[in-house]
Amino acid sequence: MIEFSDKEIIECLRSRQSYVVRYLSDRYLPMIRLMVTQMGGTSEDAKDIFQDGLIIMLEKIDSNQFKLSCKFKTFLYSVCENLWKSILEKRKAANNYFNRRLDQSSENDFSEEYDNQLYESMLNEVFETLDPTCKEILKLYWQEYSPMEIAEKLGYTYGYVRKKKCECQAELLKRISNHPSFKQIKRTEKAIMQIVCE
Amino acid sequence: MRNYIGYIIDYSDGALTERKRKWFELELVQNEVLRNEFNLFEQINSTMRGKSDLNEIRREPELKEVDILTKQMVSDFQRNPEKFEPAKTFVESSLIQNQIDLELQKDLNLTSDEIKKHNLNDITKGWVDEWNSADQKESTETVNRRSFINSSLSDNIQHDTTPTIRNKKNLAIRIIGFSAAALIAALFVIKTLAPSNNPEDIYSDFYKPLNAYTSITRNSANTVDPFSNAVEKYKQGQFQVAGAMFSDLIYEDPSNISYRFFSGLSQMELDNYEQSIQLFSEVISKNGEFQKEAKWYLSLSYIKTNNLQKASVLLNELSQEKGYYQSLAQDLLERMK
Numbered sequence: 226m227i228e229f230s231d232k233e234i235i236e237c238l239r240s241r242q243s244y245v246v247r248y249l250s251d252r253y254l255p256m257i258r259l260m261v262t263q264m265g266g267t268s269e270d271a272k273d274i275f276q277d278g279l280i281i282m283l284e285k286i287d288s289n290q291f292k293l294s295c296k297f298k299t300f301l302y303s304v305c306e307n308l309w310k311s312i313l314e315k316r317k318a319a320n321n322y323f324n325r326r327l328d329q330s331s332e333n334d335f336s337e338e339y340d341n342q343l344y345e346s347m348l349n350e351v352f353e354t355l356d357p358t359c360k361e362i363l364k365l366y367w368q369e370y371s372p373m374e375i376a377e378k379l380g381y382t383y384g385y386v387r388k389k390k391c392e393c394q395a396e397l398l399k400r401i402s403n404h405p406s407f408k409q410i411k412r413t414e415k416a417i418m419q420i421v422c423e
Numbered sequence: 424m425r426n427y428i429g430y431i432i433d434y435s436d437g438a439l440t441e442r443k444r445k446w447f448e449l450e451l452v453q454n455e456v457l458r459n460e461f462n463l464f465e466q467i468n469s470t471m472r473g474k475s476d477l478n479e480i481r482r483e484p485e486l487k488e489v490d491i492l493t494k495q496m497v498s499d500f501q502r503n504p505e506k507f508e509p510a511k512t513f514v515e516s517s518l519i520q521n522q523i524d525l526e527l528q529k530d531l532n533l534t535s536d537e538i539k540k541h542n543l544n545d546i547t548k549g550w551v552d553e554w555n556s557a558d559q560k561e562s563t564e565t566v567n568r569r570s571f572i573n574s575s576l577s578d579n580i581q582h583d584t585t586p587t588i589r590n591k592k593n594l595a596i597r598i599i600g601f602s603a604a605a606l607i608a609a610l611f612v613i614k615t616l617a618p619s620n621n622p623e624d625i626y627s628d629f630y631k632p633l634n635a636y637t638s639i640t641r642n643s644a645n646t647v648d649p650f651s652n653a654v655e656k657y658k659q660g661q662f663q664v665a666g667a668m669f670s671d672l673i674y675e676d677p678s679n680i681s682y683r684f685f686s687g688l689s690q691m692e693l694d695n696y697e698q699s700i701q702l703f704s705e706v707i708s709k710n711g712e713f714q715k716e717a718k719w720y721l722s723l724s725y726i727k728t729n730n731l732q733k734a735s736v737l738l739n740e741l742s743q744e745k746g747y748y749q750s751l752a753q754d755l756l757e758r759m760k
Binding site for chain 1: 428429432434460463464467468469470471472473474475476477479480483485486488489490493494496497498499500501507508509511512513514515516517518666667670671673674690695697699701
């Protein structure tokens with residue numbers, strides 16, 4: 226993935242370069258999805274929140290009142306979090322109507338919410354079982370460090386980092402595939418697919 | 424069962440050669456086990472990356488300050504939704520291509536499962552073998568069938584009668600100018616009716632979408648080359664989709680001038696003149712392909728945005744350069760006087 230600096234992101238948004246929106250979606254939707262699902266929402270909620278959050282940012286960038294006082298992603302996160310909190314408050318406030326609605330929809334959303342939590346805790350648990358070098362390398366990799374940068378930071382050779390990263394990723398994938406919680410999530414997904422397709 | 428993990432990791436890191444990447448993408452469509460493994464791998468990476476971002480942001484000291492400001496922004500958004508309409512249109516149209524890609528992938532996966540379920544691979548392989556082993560001399564029925572298919576397609580696609588596989592980079596984009604007769608007629612009408620100098624009127628009299636065609640190319644997976652596909656969308660008048668597709672292509676290959684030029688054309692059709700001005704200016708600054716075309720459409724974009732001074736500079740340049748746009752530029756300059 227090509228990385229954009231904060232300045233480039235703002236310039237590209239100002240000049241309406243669509244690809245930067247798709248870059249932001251690829252890069253930061255996972256983070257917003259985690260935040261929303263940790264606060265009781267679904268993946269669909271997260272997509273809506275992310276989209277509206279970007280719209281808010283864009284309007285402010287256009288109006289020239291906007292000054293980036295911290296990282297772009299922090300700003301975006303903060304907008305999305307406040308947006309999601311406001312929606313949660315509205316849902317709470319509209320007692321009768323929303324209670325009924327949530328009751329009806331909770332049956333549908335329950336499995337996804339449950340699976341999200343299960344998936345996240347399983348991922349953390351399995352990750353912790355990896356050896357310390359694996360954990361160090363993968364953490365930096367997920368922070369967008371290149372293998373060369375990881376090698377420099379940890380004092381390994383480039384070749385070792387490349388090889389070790391592949392081994393660690395393969396091991397993580399294998400352990401997750403064989404984890405009982407993963408099999409349980411797959412069973413739920415399969416059951417849902419059958420209900421939807423029949 | 425084949426172990427794909429090395430390929431999955433290299434594909435995800437962009438470390439596969441072009442040939443292996445194409446093979447892997449084809450496998451992804453056809454092989455359900457690989458697809459599931461790949462999806463899980465991507466899911467793990469995106470979740471862990473998201474988690475890493477969240478941890479970083481939640482530790483940032485500026486977050487509290489930003490929080491006060493963003494609360495106001497959210498409240499403004501909820502109270503005055505109409506103010507955010509232009510931003511909404513742009514964000515939604517930019518994200519639509521992601522949705523199209525996802526839908527396309529879903530369709531491909533479903534088709535691949537159907538093929539497996541009904542054992543179609545064996546049947547169609549038999550048909551292809553039969554076709555390949557048939558006498559080279561075509562029967563009358565085959566000639567008739569070929570003629571029917573070709574004539575049905577010729578309205579939309581300029582194509583060879585024999586399928587060829589071409590490299591994307593060798594894609595020949597040929598541009599057909601406007602019909603000279605139609606243009607002369609149009610200019611005649613313009614002159615006889617003593618037209619106004621209003622930039623809007625000048626623009627609508629001189630602007631026409633580019634009449635371009637591509638040789639539709641297919642890669643080894645027999646999918647249409649994305650650039651040809653995007654040009655087709657432009658030709659079909661699906662400018663929103665074409666714009667999003669060109670924008671994707673620019674993202675993949677920012678140095679490609681053709682992508683920027685066609686993106687600019689799509690933006691003109693969507694009335695996004697600021698964007699078309701930027702894209703055409705970039706094409707001109709690269710000093711490569713589409714120089715004259717970009718100057719022509721940039722000058723029209725300037726006229727549309729009432730920037731006649733800048734348009735004149737470009738049109739003067741064009742009127743000095745031999746070629747198709749020379750007389751057009753002279754006529755347009757005359758009209759602007």
